[in-house]
Amino acid sequence: MNTKHYKEKFSEYINHELPKEERQEMAEHILVCEECRAEHDQVKLGAGLASMLRQADAPPGTWNEIETAMATGAKSRFSFFDLRVLAFGFGSLVIVIGLGMMVYFALLRGDTAPIAKSGPPVIAPAQNTTNPPVVVPSPPETTAANINVPSDTFPAKVTPKQPPAVEPPNKLQPKSGPAVTPATWNFETIAGAPKVGDSSEDGKLAVGDFLETDGASRARIEVADIGNVEIEPNSRVRLVNTSSKQHRLSLEVGTLQAQILAPPRLFIVDTPSAVAVDLGCAYTLEVDKAGNSKLHVTSGYVALERGGRESIVPAGAVCFTRRGKGIGTPFFESATPALEAALLKFDFDRGGSASLAKVLTEARAEDTLTLWHLLPRVQKSERERLFDVLNSYVAPPEGVTREGVLRLDKKMLEAWRIEMENLWFS
Amino acid sequence: MMESVHLMTQNLTERDLLAECRNGSREAMQALFVENQRRVFSVARNFFGGNDDLAKDITQQVFLKLLTKLDVFRGDAEFTTWLYRITVNTCVDETRKLRRFLNFGDFFGESEPRVNHGQDERIHSGEISDEVQHAIAGLKPKFRLPIVLKYSEGLSYAEIAEVLECSIGTVSSRLNRGHKMLAGKLEHLRNEVN
Numbered sequence: 001m002n003t004k005h006y007k008e009k010f011s012e013y014i015n016h017e018l019p020k021e022e023r024q025e026m027a028e029h030i031l032v033c034e035e036c037r038a039e040h041d042q043v044k045l046g047a048g049l050a051s052m053l054r055q056a057d058a059p060p061g062t063w064n065e066i067e068t069a070m071a072t073g074a075k076s077r078f079s080f081f082d083l084r085v086l087a088f089g090f091g092s093l094v095i096v097i098g099l100g101m102m103v104y105f106a107l108l109r110g111d112t113a114p115i116a117k118s119g120p121p122v123i124a125p126a127q128n129t130t131n132p133p134v135v136v137p138s139p140p141e142t143t144a145a146n147i148n149v150p151s152d153t154f155p156a157k158v159t160p161k162q163p164p165a166v167e168p169p170n171k172l173q174p175k176s177g178p179a180v181t182p183a184t185w186n187f188e189t190i191a192g193a194p195k196v197g198d199s200s201e202d203g204k205l206a207v208g209d210f211l212e213t214d215g216a217s218r219a220r221i222e223v224a225d226i227g228n229v230e231i232e233p234n235s236r237v238r239l240v241n242t243s244s245k246q247h248r249l250s251l252e253v254g255t256l257q258a259q260i261l262a263p264p265r266l267f268i269v270d271t272p273s274a275v276a277v278d279l280g281c282a283y284t285l286e287v288d289k290a291g292n293s294k295l296h297v298t299s300g301y302v303a304l305e306r307g308g309r310e311s312i313v314p315a316g317a318v319c320f321t322r323r324g325k326g327i328g329t330p331f332f333e334s335a336t337p338a339l340e341a342a343l344l345k346f347d348f349d350r351g352g353s354a355s356l357a358k359v360l361t362e363a364r365a366e367d368t369l370t371l372w373h374l375l376p377r378v379q380k381s382e383r384e385r386l387f388d389v390l391n392s393y394v395a396p397p398e399g400v401t402r403e404g405v406l407r408l409d410k411k412m413l414e415a416w417r418i419e420m421e422n423l424w425f426s
Numbered sequence: 427m428m429e430s431v432h433l434m435t436q437n438l439t440e441r442d443l444l445a446e447c448r449n450g451s452r453e454a455m456q457a458l459f460v461e462n463q464r465r466v467f468s469v470a471r472n473f474f475g476g477n478d479d480l481a482k483d484i485t486q487q488v489f490l491k492l493l494t495k496l497d498v499f500r501g502d503a504e505f506t507t508w509l510y511r512i513t514v515n516t517c518v519d520e521t522r523k524l525r526r527f528l529n530f531g532d533f534f535g536e537s538e539p540r541v542n543h544g545q546d547e548r549i550h551s552g553e554i555s556d557e558v559q560h561a562i563a564g565l566k567p568k569f570r571l572p573i574v575l576k577y578s579e580g581l582s583y584a585e586i587a588e589v590l591e592c593s594i595g596t597v598s599s600r601l602n603r604g605h606k607m608l609a610g611k612l613e614h615l616r617n618e619v620n
Contacts, residue, residue, distance in 0.1 A: 039606075043606060054472075067452070067455075070494070
């Protein structure tokens with residue numbers, strides 16, 4: 001009996017690309033090897049699906065347009081001055097300018113640390129559902145080797161080396177005097193006339209104070225000495241708490257953009273449907289009048305937490321929450337519209353297996369972020385499919401088994417998530 | 427005009443047709459287009475998940491490049507290999523250019539999926555094909571291209587290797603992985619496959 005496995009050659013076998021003798025050997029082997037037979041079945045299914053591709057003719061008039069282009073001497077419709085290239089170039093310029101301003105602002109404040117992508121986020125176990133855990137920073141030197149997973153909730157919580165139980169690093173201290181957390185936060189008007197209570201003057205925001213902007217107003221609030229939050233028009237925020245251990249804001253409605261240079265979990269924003277826990281990042285958080293929210297992370301990580309469920313949202317990703325329905329599944333902003341729509345239906349409108357199937361169809365390598373978060377949110381039979389699709393993009397690292405993932409072993413899940421990050425940020 | 431184009435495609439060899447194109451014959455160029463447009467459009471359309479507009483743009487780009495660079499084609503490879511290669515490169519270039527920006531509107535409140543297939547609905551074969559096409563478009567280009575060239579265009583592994591300028595082993599490996607990814611994404615269609 002031939003004990004050699006042929007896993008890499010099933011495509012050739014199915015498409016009759018192998019020499020006759022080798023084909024015969026493979027056929028005999030498939031009959032007796034369960035592992036290869038299963039693999040063969042998968043490849044055969046994929047080939048059968050791919051064979052459904054059809055050819056099609058170019059629409060009428062295509063040649064006329066080519067002829068016109070040739071006659072006018074146009075080299076290509078998509079020259080350097082293509083509008084999309086221009087839009088991309090402009091967008092890139094805006095991003096570069098924005099980053100430059102962030103660095104300038106940081107230097108101006110005496111903080112020389114760049115906003116680095118955090119390592120694996122640190123999430124202390126949730127104490128209870130009404131008092132979400134403190135955001136704990138993830139130190140830059142955190143590595144995968146330092147990960148351990150203490151909590152019973154999912155996704156698996158990641159803790160780096162235990163953070164020091166001391167004041168934040170010197171770079172986060174105010175320039176002059178001892179480290180003092182102010183009892184009020186300064187705010188300034190960017191546009192219009194934001195109001196604090198009945199006042200519309202630039203000034204200070206004390207604990208319990210509301211700051212409200214109308215359609216023409218914007219404000220910037222200095223979050224103690226760790227960063228700032230820009231309040232967009234038609235928004236209402238309240239300062240809940242400020243201390244050396246935690247700075248907490250409540251966003252009732254509207255949009256804020258946060259840029260925080262601090263250890264993770266020092267800055268928290270409450271919304272009616274979830275708590276946004278800063279893990280060392282920049283992000284935009286929007287809350288509508290119904291209390292639903294949308295988080296868009298532009299740097300680092302943010303954890304959204306509520307009711308024992310958690311979504312870890314990295315840079316470039318978005319996550320929705322719905323009041324009364326909980327936290328959605330994060331997805332990259334580059335995901336297809338069809339994936340987003342199917343995911344929203346799955347998360348909030350009982351989309352079930354049909355929506356999940358659509359998500360799997362639409363998923364690309366980067367969308368393993370989404371698929372990984374779905375693992376604990378589906379039935380076991382669907383989890384097996386999720387595993388197979390994830391496996392096709394990123395093989396589980398050593399020590400992570402299919403059985404362990406299917407039973408939601410937290411250490412294995414976390415180890416695999418770290419492997420997937422290579423796809424997310426490449 | 428169309429009659430003469432038709433006669434050209436019937437009576438001239440590929441080499442003669444190319445020679446006529448180089449001489450500036452518009453009829454020959456159109457004949458070349460008629461003969462090959464289906465290949466180019468199909469590759470582009472299947473590469474981009476059934477996007478007809480994008481496929482048409484790609485087709486126009488390819489033929490503009492082709493007809494303005496005929497002198498570059500030395501005849502040391504099959505013309506169709508060269509044509510596929512230009513098409514593939516143009517598709518990949520377009521992928522790099524395409525950027526999608528998040529739509530910040532309409533995400534609160536109701537959001538309906540664009541396609542809704544309930545599991546208990548009968549799925550028309552055309553819809554299945556669209557779903558397959560869409561799933562293939564979700565693969566990375568290095569896995570997508572061999573699948574499109576093999577199953578849309580019927581190329582052999584050796585021909586695919588020549589178009590993609592890689593080894594047959596690489597083609598085989600990428601097709602193997604691409605098949606498995608497709609099977610994982612579309613397991614629910616197993617019963618629809620003959």
